[in-house]
Amino acid sequence: MTAGETVRGWLHGAMAGRLAGVFARLGMADLITEGNGTLDALARACDMAPERAIRLLRGFADIGLCAEDASGTFTLTEAGALLGKGSELNDVVRLMTDPVTERAWAAVEAGVRSGRGGFHEAFGMSIFEHMDGDPELRTRYDRFMGGHTVAIAEEVGEHHDFGRYRRVIDVGGGDGTLLAVLSQRYPELRGRVFDRADGDFLREVPAGADAYLLKWILHDWPDDEAVTILRNCRAATPPHGRVLVVELILPERGSPDRPRDPALTDLNMLTIYGGRERTRDEFEWLFAQAGLAVELVTPLPSGMSLIEAVPM
Numbered sequence: 456m457t458a459g460e461t462v463r464g465w466l467h468g469a470m471a472g473r474l475a476g477v478f479a480r481l482g483m484a485d486l487i488t489e490g491n492g493t494l495d496a497l498a499r500a501c502d503m504a505p506e507r508a509i510r511l512l513r514g515f516a517d518i519g520l521c522a523e524d525a526s527g528t529f530t531l532t533e534a535g536a537l538l539g540k541g542s543e544l545n546d547v548v549r550l551m552t553d554p555v556t557e558r559a560w561a562a563v564e565a566g567v568r569s570g571r572g573g574f575h576e577a578f579g580m581s582i583f584e585h586m587d588g589d590p591e592l593r594t595r596y597d598r599f600m601g602g603h604t605v606a607i608a609e610e611v612g613e614h615h616d617f618g619r620y621r622r623v624i625d626v627g628g629g630d631g632t633l634l635a636v637l638s639q640r641y642p643e644l645r646g647r648v649f650d651r652a653d654g655d656f657l658r659e660v661p662a663g664a665d666a667y668l669l670k671w672i673l674h675d676w677p678d679d680e681a682v683t684i685l686r687n688c689r690a691a692t693p694p695h696g697r698v699l700v701v702e703l704i705l706p707e708r709g710s711p712d713r714p715r716d717p718a719l720t721d722l723n724m725l726t727i728y729g730g731r732e733r734t735r736d737e738f739e740w741l742f743a744q745a746g747l748a749v750e751l752v753t754p755l756p757s758g759m760s761l762i763e764a765v766p767m
């Protein structure tokens with residue numbers, strides 16, 4: 456592929472991604488699976504004139520989500536079948552092409568200039584504050600996070616012995632998926648989710664646990680706030696307790712283990728949350744600022760790591 460084709464491929468990809476968002480939102484995979492693959496039936500189900508719907512359907516076919524046969528009937532491809540309603544990929548595609556996400560990414564440059572991220576520039580608030588006023592988006596967000604979290608929760612339970620704790624608090628635990636999975640493996644474990652409905656981890660984290668879990672929390676925040684969250688966890692942790700953080704640890708620049716697109720992942724964290732991805736040294740610095748010492752880092756099969764820290 457020439458360099459010019461590569462650049463055109465990105466632009467084409469941006470359009471294709473948006474089209475996949477329409478496919479997911481319309482529930483096309485389910486409509487076609489349910490046997491409504493003719494143009495008329497699909498157009499009716501989408502409440503669209505057939506002569507207009509055909510352009511959209513051929514767009515879906517063009518990017519490989521479905522195929523049109525000689526009689527004008529559409530069937531699902533393998534990729535299209537992955538986008539059924541309620542599937543993990545359907546949630547990912549819908550969130551990444553949601554008008555809210557699009558508006559944040561449209562402000563990517565302003566967000567880098569200010570350091571506060573595109574979302575803050577576009578909406579004047581954080582995505583979490585925005586979702587307080589958009590319960591439908593919040594529900595979809597929680598389902599998306601929960602879907603991602605199930606597999607990682609299994610790994611966390613397998614690679615760390617939670618049998619040694621009396622009580623765990625999942626700080627920013629969303630819909631409680633992580634604790635639910637851990638409780639299946641450790642039925643004796645007592646746990647509680649602490650999220651926005653219960654308080655604000657930038658102000659205080661409740662006492663009473665001997666382990667504080669933070670999965671995908673620190674990368675949502677810039678350094679000052681990340682240190683504040685860790686300090687609040689440190690203040691709640693008894694001397695024998697642990698702060699357990701599950702995050703992607705970026706390998707140092709130039710390392711062969713470095714993921715293919717760390718800069719894009721990092722920019723997405725800045726754009727949507729105002730946060731950042733970090734290397735091990737950067738994490739250790741955050742913990743030290745909060746009076747915590749990193750005792751152990753356990754790499755998990757998914758590529759995430761479990762960082763175990765103790766009060767200094």
Ligand SMILES: C[S@@+](CC[C@H](N)C(=O)[O-])C[C@H]1O[C@@H](n2cnc3c(N)ncnc32)[C@H](O)[C@@H]1O
Binds near residue numbers: 583600629630650
């Ligand atoms: C990226 S999600 C991670 C959810 C969950 N830990 C997981 O990994 O599936 C971040 C979570 O932090 C919560 N959160 C954001 N700001 C918060 C605050 N100030 N106090 C408590 N929770 C907060 C959000 O509501 C959200 O559930």
